[in-house]
Amino acid sequence: MLRRILGITFVCWLCLSVSAQTKGKFEIEGYVYENLGKTPLQGAMVRLIGAKGAVIDSMKTTGRIQTGSVVRNLSRYIFYVPRNVETNYIIEADANGYDPGYMEVKIKDLGSREKKRELPVIYLTRARQLQEVTVTASKVKFYHKLDTLIYDASAFQLAEGSMLDVLVAQLPGVEVKDNGQIFVNGKFVESLLLNGRDFFGKDNQLMLDNLGAYAVKDISVYERAGKQSEFYGRDMGDKDFVMDVRLKKEYQHGWMVNLEGGGGTEERYMGRAFGLYFTPYSQVAFFGGINNVNDQRKPGQNTTWTPESVPKGDQKVRQTGIDYNVSFNKSKTQLQGNATFVQMTDNSVVGTERTNLLPSGNTYDYQYNRARRRTTEFKQFNLFSTQGKYIWSQLNERVNYTKYENSSSYSAATFDEEKQAMNREIIDDIYSEAYVDQRDGLMNRSLQNNIQDGHRLDAFLQYSNSFKFKKNSDGLNYSFGGQYIEEKSDLFKDYTINYGDESTAAYKQNEYYNQPNKSYVLKANVGYMYRLDESDYIQPEYYFIHQVRDKDSHRYLLDRLEEEGIFGSLPAGYQSVLDLDNSFTSRYRDNTHQLSVRMSHWTKRFSFTVTPRVYIFDQSLDYRRGGKRHRVNRNTASFALASWTEMMYRFAFKDDPFMGSQATQSLKLSYLITPRTPDLAHLVPVKDAIDPLNIYEGVESLDNERLHNIELIWAMQSRNAFNNTLMLGYRITESMLTRGYSYDSKTGVRTIRSYNTNGNWNRFINNTLSWQFGGKKQFVLSSISRAEQSHMSDMIGVDVTKPVKSTVKNWFLTENLKLDWQLGKQKIGLRADVIWRDTRSTREDFTPFQAATLNYGVTGVFKLPANFGLSTDLTCYTRRGYADNALNTTDVVWNARLSYTAFKGRWVFMLDGFDILNRLSNVTYGVNAQARTVTYTNVLPRYAMLHVQYKFNIRPKKR
Secondary structure, three states: OHHHHHHHHHHHHHHHHHHOOOOOEEEEEEEEEEOOOOEEOOOOEEEEEOOOOOEEEEEEOEOOEEEOOEEEOOOEEEEEEEOOOOEEEEEEEEOOOEOOEEEEEEEOOOOOOOOEEEOOOEEEOEOOOOOOOOOOOOOOOEEEEOOEEEEEHHHOOOOOOOEHHHHHHHOOOEEEOOOOOEEEOOEEOOEEEEOOEEOOOOOHHHHHHHOEHHHEEEEEEEEEOOHHHHHHOOOOOOOEEEEEEEEOHHHOOEEEEEEEEEEEOOOOEEEEEEEEEEOOOEEEEEEEEEEOOOOOOOOOOOOOOOHHHOOOOEEEEEEEEEEEEEEOOOOEEEEEEEEEEEEEEEEEEEEEEEEEOOOOOOEEEEEEEEEEEEEEEEEEEEEEEEEOOOEEEEEEEEEEEEEEEEEEEEEEEEEOOOOOOOOHHHHHOOOOHHHOHHHOOEEEEEEEEEEEEEEEEEEEEEEEEEEEOOOOOOEEEEEEEEEEEEEEEEEEEEEEEEEOOOOOOOEEEEEEEEEEEEEEEEEEEEEEEEEEEOOEEEEEEEEEEEEEEEEEEEEEEHHHOOOOOOOOOOOOOHHHHEOHHHOEEEEEEEEEEEEEEEEEEEOOOEEEEEEEEEEEEEEEEEEEEOOEEEEEEEEEEEEEEEEEEEEEEEEOOOOEOOOEOOOEEEEEEEEEEEEEOOOHHHHOOOEEEEEOOEEEEOOOOOOOEEEEEEEEEEEEEEOOOEEEEEEEEEEEEEOEEEEEEEEEOOOOEEEEEEEEEOOEEEEEEEEEEEEEEOOOOOEEEEEEEEEEEEEEEEEEEEOOOOOEEEEEEEEEEEEEEEEEEEEOOEEEEEEEEEEEEEEEEOOOOOOOEEEEEEEEEEEEEEEOOOOEEEEEEEEEEEEEOOOOHHHOOEEEEEEEEEEEEEOOOOEEEEEEEEOOOOOOOOEEEEEOOOEEEEEEOOOOOOEEEEEEEEEEEEOOOOO
């Protein structure tokens, strides 16, 4: 079936290539930049003048050029001239407010297969102007320009003192997750840029938390061409989906500084400092911060926050960092990098009551965990790239170092009957005379103390190079690099397990684990781009990956020593109590070969790319344990086939009465196959019973997993502030790798093995709508609708020797609806979020359930007299449909911020109140088909905070 699909797509591509060839024409391509900042100059008029002075052709440069499915961030012009005539031309470029520029072009010495020639950049110098003219447009919140979605930051009413995260969360069609991940119209944003430049790598949260919303002019969302695509002038498969934050003009040259500090109830505090230095050629940012808030809520925001998002743990964070990006004058040479230092301490106290829903009768777990985690992390990254007319090179390196110190204390017990009063003290002393009655129905009791210290070093280096041939427009690219990872962990574990009413411990160990791990990876690839004509090319490519990983674990039974010493420190002579049967050393080796052929065709309306890939896996594992040596070899050279296919078609309806005359629509179909190999450690025939309640066993063989992912996207884009994106997806996994288990309901012991299962798929429909309407464009409607069905299979057994296949079917229906009404400086918003879930299974012992969550409320941002401001949100969180009434909750949450600005807006004083009505608690409830849980934490979500923000801007003096 797969070969047939690939054959059909190849024939289609070949037919399109033949039909699209351009005969007798030669392409000349160039760019127009402004001279001061050396940045692309959009809208410049470029004319092609012949030898006799007549204008042959003309066009305006465009800021982002569509090449297939890639948008290039260059102001480019293209002319077509006869290739069989040697003559001279003049290129004339001019733009409003700039002096014109000229360049002489000679067309000669063409290669037989040379399709185009790239010209030097024309730099225009700004003309002397008597005065600036300010044009005020209507406040349209968002619009499309080609394939770029642009949000006007000034059209959004935000609370005083808001950072970038508040602005981004208000953008129609945008979702911001708690971890900083951003989705636009259902698509994941891979990079967050600042003025078109990378900022702190992939760590979006740093910019979201530190950049003031007041400095933002607009935010653009588009597909950015990678470095190779920019170099070759076409899609090379290195595009990424980005969100580009552009600053206002007054913040693009000089210093911008933002400081903030505050304190609140529950001993909460925060402080941060952010500085940004900009020139036309460089960008340098500094930041530092300290806080123990551990909360992402902002009053007055329309977000997806729910009571289940209440943070668990008392967290203290200290961080600092620097980011830089420098371009060297007129050359396309760039140096960028960043360095961050983060120290985090987390203290958590969590209690969990879990009801296991089993066919043989429910069991009840009571777990109490006290943990302290301290992590110190240093990250640094540097990249150097340079581009000439026929060569592009890039060198990048990365070094990350993490040190951690963790300790925890854990008490747990499992009963076959529910207990009305249970706590940690009872579990710790349950075998004493004081708690005889509490031992009724006791299945097992476990006590555990852990101390773990360790570090991890990750170093990476890569060099890439690409060439363009002068005479035929072909290209050659290659890269090579390596990665080294070193990790060492020292773990002390004091573990006690009792079964039933027996007070004598069935298992008691004082253990020490020494776990050193090292690995290295070497990578290399080479590819050749063979250009058929302007619309078609073929690119064969070869990748090679060599990986070696040493993973060891040495277990020492300290309780066998006469003097065990102090817990957490190594006593003398500990080497004599090495547990050979439960210690191991291993070396994993992997040589992966990948062959691919990328075939591409594109026109103004239609683009098509197919990339069949063949993987050859050569893997081996040398595993030694208990005096025995086990060797596992897997060579899956046959038919480990994967493919990446994408088709896009663009069209428009002229004079569309609703979307406008400049509306565009597109259909995009993509199909991706991704293979995954099993962990060879799961194929070692050993039984690991170090944890008596979770026993791991190896299996004889496992197949490769293969994921098929198909997506169809229909996007409607309009300059009339209307956007709708419909996405249909289907994912199916063949031979899915899963960890199944057998459960002993009498002792609570799980025996875990790896399996391949089929019947795993999910399909979904997702629609994102954004619409600004009204006579004064005062209303904005945002809707994210999703219907999803999943079919998941795993292996589960209860009180049987061999697990059987278990299938669970889920239906999810969600709707996130927002309506904002902005009138001048005042804004009111309504929100309603609905989540409905239906879970069923073919198992006879499975109890199906349906449940719904409805969250609805109102938000407001108001500009008050005397420089005061108010932002507030009132939301009702409801859960219905649960059999246990304790889970059918209604929580009304009110948050508010009162602000005051002084000294022309440089100082902002803010008073925040969270959960003013005191309706939230530190108890959360959860339920699924297997269990019902109640969780208690040591964090209270109700607090108030007073904080002050100071900002200033230093601009260089005009010469």
